[in-house]
Every structure is written in C-alpha cells, then in structure tokens.
Amino acid sequence: MPEKLTEEQKEFFMREALYEARNAKIIGEVPIGCVVVQNGEIIGRGHNIREHVQDATLHAEILAIQEACAAVHSWRLVDAQLFVTLEPCPMCSGAIINSRIPEVYFGAFDPKAGTVGSIGNLLTDERFNHQAKVESGLLLDEAKDLLQSFFREVRRKRKEKKRSQG
DSSP, rough: OOOOOOOOHHHHHHHHHHHHHHHHHTTSSOOOOOEEEEEEEEEEEEEEOOOHHHHOOOOHHHHHHHHHHHHHHHOOOTTTEEEEOOOOOHHHHHHHHHTTOOEEEEOOOOOTTOTTTTTTTTGGGGSSSSOOEOOOOTTTTHHHHHHHHHHHHHHHHHHHHHHOOO
C-alpha cells in the first residue's frame, strides 16, 4: 500500500491534475486532467486529446497511466495514487483496476458516465480482482467550474455560428 498522503499533498496533486485540465482546455479539448503519483512524485501526466487525435481511448487517465507504467517499467502501479479532475468513466475505471492502482482521488462527479459513484462503482466492486480506495470532491468547485465554463463557451460558439448562418 502506498504511503498515506497529507491533505496538503492531496491538494497539491489535484492542482497538478487541474493544470493538465487547463492544458486540455487551451487546445479545445474537454478540460480533464490527471496525474499518477508514486512515493510523493508525479510519474504520469495526461489530459484529454481524443478530439485532436480522433481516438476515443485518449482520456486523461489512460495517458497518465501509460506514462506511469513506462516510468516504472511495469503495468502494475500497486504503490500509486491517481488524481483526476472528473470521475472516471467505465474505460478509465477498467484501466485503474487493471493497473492495480490502490487509491483514486477525483474532483467533480460525472452523472452521465461516471463509474466511481454516479452510475455505479467499479472501483469498489468486490467481483473484480482489485479494488481501490476512492475519495471524491477534491477541489470540487475548481474542477466543476473549469468544465462548466468550457461547455458554456462551446454552447455560446455554437449559437453564434448558427446565428451567423441563419
């Protein structure tokens, strides 16, 4: 099991995930960011790039897990923590389970696709061979505000485009 993190460490790592989310927003991607931490060090980072690459699997968590696995030369991340700004989807929850990450921290809930509390909870389901400790709502307001402002801007641009074509 990984070393216990202090509240200050949790906040620091979630702020790093928010930094990644802002990088996604800058390039027009849904602002979701993730970091994987081991022994108090970030070993993997990622933010959504699925629109740019047109690959449905390129979520922040997947990219951060891939980078972390490469850093430790193993698919097992048994001493790691994952910090992500939005509740993981089924695919990302599966990657967390398969990489054996024991602790997951996330900011905002995803009522339409979240599988760490919203529409199910894959990470604590004892039918799987691995479960993770989950803490939700970490820097919730910042994570939620980032997503809400992004989608508000997307809707505004869509309306503008529609008006100019009408």
